[in-house]
Amino acid sequence: MPTVSFKNDTGSEVTVNLFGATVTSWKHEGEEFLFCSKQAVFDDKKAIRGGIPIVFPQFGPWDLGPQHGFARIKMWKQTSEAHHGDNGAVSMDFALEDDDETRKMWNKQFKLVYTVTLMQNTLETALTVHNTGDTEFDFTTLLHTYMRVEDIYQTSLHGLEGCTFSDKVNGGEHVEDRASIIINQNYDRVYVNVDGPVNICQDIQTLGTLRIERNNLPDVVVWNPWQEKAKAMADLADSEYVEMLCVEAGAVSSPVVLKSGEQKTFSQRLIICRGQQVTL
């Protein structure tokens, strides 16, 4: 499948697969920060198991089409070459518009513009949804980011304390009472209206702390299928659950409404804080 890569001047490189406009790799100084399964399927049909699949127009199961919508399983267009912005930033743009196939599932006219930007120590991904039709529509969306971790047992998540979450594994709504979360089981929780950044901290210092900042993506889904579910997934190797953690910035707890002609941008910044003092 067609992929495109670009670099900046501070040792970062990103690769985007036009299938789903899925960012599949983000390297900084030779170190890979995103997880992509060894068993990921690149067949033009199934969403890529890793990187940053784009969820649109529906997070989760969908009556009108496939789970997590169609954006991650459509072929996108690359609409620009790598272009240079302020402070050494390098960006590339991708687009997806409604077609016969999308209208059969979701009869709306839209344009998605996705801008992937490398900045110093930072990857920004920004999805702009345009309503190009003449009626209002609503949707949910999410950047389904698979972070690479060296060892899930030595990884903790910070920034969710006090947030309400729904637990998709055990059911129910709860309030997170932990400042530091260690994932050690099948974990699938939707944290709602999370203020401020979320930090992924690794005791092993190669990857260090990674900070996720979000714009118009109020919710954070945390997912790791753990051992048993991983074994049942054909596109994830049995032991790979220890090498990944999905921290997904989304607008999923209440649908976003766009009127005819309106547009809205949803973005995240993944910031490498290695070697820096991090306030959790």
Ligand SMILES: O=P(O)(O)OC[C@H]1O[C@H](O)[C@H](O)[C@@H](O)[C@@H]1O
């Ligand atoms: O297997 P997929 O369709 O890619 O979904 C992978 C996962 O995505 C999100 O994290 C959901 O909260 C999970 O419930 C789901 O299992």
